[in-house]
Structure formats: C-alpha cells, structure tokens
Amino acid sequence: MAGGKLTPRQKMINLMYLVFIAMLALNMSKEVLSAFGLMNEKFETANNAAMETNSQILSALGTKAADNSAQFGAAKKMADQVAVITKNFYDYIGKLKVDVTAGVEKNENGKLPYEAMDKGDKIDEGWFEGDGYSAKGKEIVSTMDKYRADMKAVLGNDAKYKAIIAEIDSKFNTADVKDGEGVTKKYLDYNYKGFPSIASLTKLTAMQNDVKGIEAQLYNAFMGNTAMAAASMKNYKAFVMMDKSAFFQGEQVTGRVVLGRYDASTVPTNVTVNGASTSTENGSAVFKMAAGSVGEKEITGKFTFMEDKKPVVIDIEGNYVVVPKPNQAIVSADKMNVVYRGVANPISVSVPGISSDKVKASAPGMAAAGKPGQYILKPGAGNEVTVNVTATMPDGKPFSSKQSFRIKGLPAPTGKVRGEVAAKGAKSNLEVCTISAELEDFDFPVTVNVTQFNIKVPGQPTIVVSGNKMDARAKAAIAKAGRGDVVVISEIKAKFAGLDQIVKRVAPCTFEIQ
Structure with a gap:
C-alpha cells in the first residue's frame, strides 16, 4: 500500500490509513478481551449456583434412599459415584485455571485485567512441545479421557442414559479436529494454542460449567427414573374392592375397581392390622387372624412410610363376613315339621x-x-x-x-306292669306290682299317672281297679290263677302330669304266672 510508483503524498496518506486500521484493530481486541472476561464471570456465577443446586438434589436423593432404600438405594449409589468423579475433574480444571492466571494481578475491584490478558504464552509453553503435547498437555488429555470413561462406566449400557452419554462424548472428546481450512490439529492445539489467556480461561470455566451441567442432568435422571419406575403402569394392578365380602342370593353386588401399585420397592417402615404388627412380602402386607364369631367384621390398620424424614400414615379400612362353618349335611323329612x-x-x-x-x-x-x-x-x-x-x-x-x-297331641302311652309290657313271675309279684304308662321313644320328659285299669285273670270275671295298684278283689282273683295263666291289664286310664290334655288310649300289658 505504501510501495510502488506512488507520490510521497499518496504514500503518506496510505501510511496514515495503516496506522488508523492498526488503531481500530487494537481497540477491537480490547473489546473482545473484555467480552471474554465478562463471559468468564457469568460462567463462574452459573457454576457456583450449579454447585449449590446439585448439592441440594444429591441431599434430597440421600433422604429418599434413607427412607426407602429398596426404591432409591441404587440411584443414590450411582449419584455418589458421579459426585466423586465430577468433583475430581472439576477441581482439576480449577488448577489449570490457576496456572493460566499465575502472576496476573487483580485490579482494585478484585477482577482480573481482562484487556491485559492478550498473551497465551503460559499455555503455549506449558502444554505444547514442538508439534505435539508436553507432559502437561498429555496429562490434561488423559484426565479428560479418564473423566469421560469413568462417567460412562457408572451409567453402563442403560438406554435411559443414552442421550447423556452422547453429550459426554461430544463435549469431552479429545480427538483431533479439522480446522476451517481442512487442516487436522490436535484437540488442545485447536482449542488453546495461540489464544489469549483470557480466552483459554473462559474456555476452561465453560468446561467446568459443562461438567456441572452433566452432573445436574444425571441427578435429575436418577430421581426421575426412580420415580418413573415406581409410577410405571407395569407396577400397577387392578383390584376389585367389594363393598362387602359376602352377599346373599338375590342381593345386588356392589363394589369398585381401582388401580393400586404393587411392587417390592414400596417398603413401609411399619404395618399394623387390627392392632397387631405384620410383615410385608413383595410390596403387600400379609396378615393372619381368627375369623371370629358369625357376622360382619371390620379390618382396620395403618401403613407407615417415611418421607423427608417424617412419618406418613395411610389408613387401612376393610370388612368381611363370617358365616357358619358347615359341620353336617342338612336333611329334613318334609312331613316332620x-x-x-x-x-x-x-x-x-x-x-x-x-x-x-x-x-x-x-x-x-x-x-x-x-x-x-x-x-x-x-x-x-x-x-x-x-x-x-x-x-x-x-x-x-x-x-x-x-x-x-x-x-x-302327645302320642298314646304304653301300659306296663313292673316296668314291662309282657312280664313274667310269681303270683306274689303281680299282687304288689305297680301299673304304669310311658311314652316310649318320645324325646320330651312327660310324666303319665295311671288312675284306673282292668285286670282279667283266666276263668275269673274282669275286675276294675282304681289307682295304679292291685286292690283286695284283684288280689283274690290273682290268687286263683294257675301256672302258665296270662293275666291281661287293659283299659288303662291315665293323666299327663301338669298338662291339661286328654291321654289317648293306653296300650295293654300282660303278666304270665310262673
């Protein structure tokens, strides 16, 4: 611009243009440097907020795991591993930032002099050696690779974390990079070599922000996936809840069908049914108790869960009906009512x-x-x-x-002499016998009193006797009886003791003389 066949005046004008352009470039460079500094400040603020937020999420997950280890224990274990890996790498990047700003004095406002941080010699000399990496450069790449590998090892092959794994591979990839002109450069060479120190510092702070962002995503995924697994429709069953557990024939059957979660990860701290503690199996409370007497019974109790270190009580309400246990077949004679x-x-x-x-x-x-x-x-x-x-x-x-x-009415009694329908014995026995009447094969205790009877001795006239014992005439007739004679007691009249009821004809009885 200042050479060639130009007049001195034109050369001077061109030189002034060069000086003016240089001044503009210098002024633009300061603005760019300041912009990097302001961006670094914003990343630092975001990182501090992220650290606090992530700590709170991790603490909440720890509380959930303490309350219900079956449901949140595995997620908490993974989160603890992520926390250690994240802290180690985040702190390592922090040390790199300290190296970058070593010897740079802060101004009266406590900030770095961004416009003065236009050189990158510390990184160029410390991280690179010839066309390759120095020992420090190799350490940086190795640490990034280790962070990426450790994080992927924690997450495994679970499809739920596929997107986060892809983001880790993308943001912390240390492979060679092609620049805009198609030239292949090493990762650190492309991103940090020849850059102003404030730009490298901002990039490192941005990397820290990416680390905290990945950590937050994983914590939320652990919490969310655990909640999703617990709330998954696969863990729900349809339960039929009858308004009562027994219905009579012809009665309207009423009830409800509800969805209830039924999985082994739902573990209460305590379960009581009808005042007695019971155990849980596969997410359900199991209880045993005596059925009790016939009739409707209630089932009451409580599920107690811990949530945020506070007990949450869920009432148990139900009922059942106890019916008589069959102990024999019912057989009835239709005409015996x-x-x-x-x-x-x-x-x-x-x-x-x-x-x-x-x-x-x-x-x-x-x-x-x-x-x-x-x-x-x-x-x-x-x-x-x-x-x-x-x-x-x-x-x-x-x-x-x-x-x-x-x-x-009561059945007809049967007459008896000496307690028998057909008795045998000596004449002397018959003379002192009592004539009675009984309701044989009758299940009720009914007393029959004999008031009169006829006695017939063979060869003698019939004698009517009052009461239930032999009188003088009857004894005289009996005295004339011979061996083998059968004396007949008939026309027995009787009364039911305590009952105002006429006694039906009483069956006769006999006595054989021996």
Whole structure:
C-alpha cells in the first residue's frame, strides 16, 4: 500500500490509513478481551449456583434412599459415584485455571485485567512441545479421557442414559479436529494454542460449567427414573374392592375397581392390622387372624412410610363376613315339621351370614331360652303354628322369613306292669306290682299317672281297679290263677302330669304266672 510508483503524498496518506486500521484493530481486541472476561464471570456465577443446586438434589436423593432404600438405594449409589468423579475433574480444571492466571494481578475491584490478558504464552509453553503435547498437555488429555470413561462406566449400557452419554462424548472428546481450512490439529492445539489467556480461561470455566451441567442432568435422571419406575403402569394392578365380602342370593353386588401399585420397592417402615404388627412380602402386607364369631367384621390398620424424614400414615379400612362353618349335611323329612302341644319344644333359629344377636323369632307360646338363637315353643290350641323370623342384614336392610309347624297331641302311652309290657313271675309279684304308662321313644320328659285299669285273670270275671295298684278283689282273683295263666291289664286310664290334655288310649300289658 505504501510501495510502488506512488507520490510521497499518496504514500503518506496510505501510511496514515495503516496506522488508523492498526488503531481500530487494537481497540477491537480490547473489546473482545473484555467480552471474554465478562463471559468468564457469568460462567463462574452459573457454576457456583450449579454447585449449590446439585448439592441440594444429591441431599434430597440421600433422604429418599434413607427412607426407602429398596426404591432409591441404587440411584443414590450411582449419584455418589458421579459426585466423586465430577468433583475430581472439576477441581482439576480449577488448577489449570490457576496456572493460566499465575502472576496476573487483580485490579482494585478484585477482577482480573481482562484487556491485559492478550498473551497465551503460559499455555503455549506449558502444554505444547514442538508439534505435539508436553507432559502437561498429555496429562490434561488423559484426565479428560479418564473423566469421560469413568462417567460412562457408572451409567453402563442403560438406554435411559443414552442421550447423556452422547453429550459426554461430544463435549469431552479429545480427538483431533479439522480446522476451517481442512487442516487436522490436535484437540488442545485447536482449542488453546495461540489464544489469549483470557480466552483459554473462559474456555476452561465453560468446561467446568459443562461438567456441572452433566452432573445436574444425571441427578435429575436418577430421581426421575426412580420415580418413573415406581409410577410405571407395569407396577400397577387392578383390584376389585367389594363393598362387602359376602352377599346373599338375590342381593345386588356392589363394589369398585381401582388401580393400586404393587411392587417390592414400596417398603413401609411399619404395618399394623387390627392392632397387631405384620410383615410385608413383595410390596403387600400379609396378615393372619381368627375369623371370629358369625357376622360382619371390620379390618382396620395403618401403613407407615417415611418421607423427608417424617412419618406418613395411610389408613387401612376393610370388612368381611363370617358365616357358619358347615359341620353336617342338612336333611329334613318334609312331613316332620311337627311340634307337640303342651310340652316345651326346643326351637333353634339362625340365618346364614347373620350373627345370632341380630336375629329374632316369635310365635304364639314362644319364648327365648336364654342363649342367642335358642327358643322354647309351647303351642296351644289349633292344628298349626307359624314362627316368624326377622333379622338385620350386614348392610342394615331388614330380613324376614316364616316357617309353619303342624301341632300334634302327645302320642298314646304304653301300659306296663313292673316296668314291662309282657312280664313274667310269681303270683306274689303281680299282687304288689305297680301299673304304669310311658311314652316310649318320645324325646320330651312327660310324666303319665295311671288312675284306673282292668285286670282279667283266666276263668275269673274282669275286675276294675282304681289307682295304679292291685286292690283286695284283684288280689283274690290273682290268687286263683294257675301256672302258665296270662293275666291281661287293659283299659288303662291315665293323666299327663301338669298338662291339661286328654291321654289317648293306653296300650295293654300282660303278666304270665310262673
């Protein structure tokens, strides 16, 4: 520009242009250097904030792992490994920054003199040797490679971390780089050789920011993936929740279907069912208890979990119905629904699935026998009596039923002499015998009193005797009987003790003289 066949005046003008351009370049360089410094400050501020945020996330993950190691323990272990690897590499980069700024004095505001940091000789001399790396340069590349390998070793081949692994490979790749002119250069040569120290310092601080960013992503991934795994629909099951656990025929079945999480990682600190502690298996509480008496029963309890070092209680509510256990087949004679007039007929009343204290029965002549479900029925006049049963079902609704019984009089007694229907013995035995009448094969304790009977001795007229023992006439007739004669006792008349009921014809009895 200043050479050639130019006039002195033109040469002077051109020289002035060169000086002016140089001055512009110098002024632009200072602005660029200041811009790098300001960018470095912003990265430093972001890094400090990231350190605090990451520490809080790691602490929260530690609390979750302490409360529920089954669900968060593995994630916490990985996070601890990432924390150590990250700190070591972050601190190493910090030492490199100290080396870069060694000997540079800060101004009165405590800041580095960015505009004066236009030389890169410390890095050029310390990191490079000839066309390759110095020992320090090799150490830097080796440390970056180790950080990348260690982080990938922690994450393994889990597809959930594929994107983060790709970002680590991209941001911390130390392979050779082609510049804009297609020339292949080594990683440090391309990024740091010949650059102003403030630019290299900013790049190192930016690398620290990348390290903290990767750390934050992993912590959030660990927390998020654990929560996602716990909340995954694969861990949910559909549960049918009936409004009660037993229904009667014809009753409307009601309930709900809900989704519930059912996995082994959900481990409560304590479970109680009906006041007793119980254990958990595969994410569910297992309990055993006696069924209890017949009727509706409640199940209550609590799940206790620890969350943020505080107990969280979830109530357990349920119910079930106890029905009588079958101990025999029910066989009934269709025409044997009979009760006997004048005696205490025991009646048992029950309704399957309903406790006895909620069942009531009534009928003419019926009274409670003292125990739930037990009654005494003494029917009066008529040929039929109806027992009405009412009950309260587990859902509170009323229940009613009825059963009719035929009323029968007491059966005819059987006459007996000396307690036998056909007795044998000496005449002297017959003379002192008592004539009785009994209700044979009858399950009720009924006493029969004989008031009169006829005695017939062979060859002698029939004698009517009052009471139940032989009188003088009867004894005289018996005295005339011979060996082998059969004396017949007939027309026995009797009364039921305590009952206002006519006794049916009493069967006769005999006595053979020996």
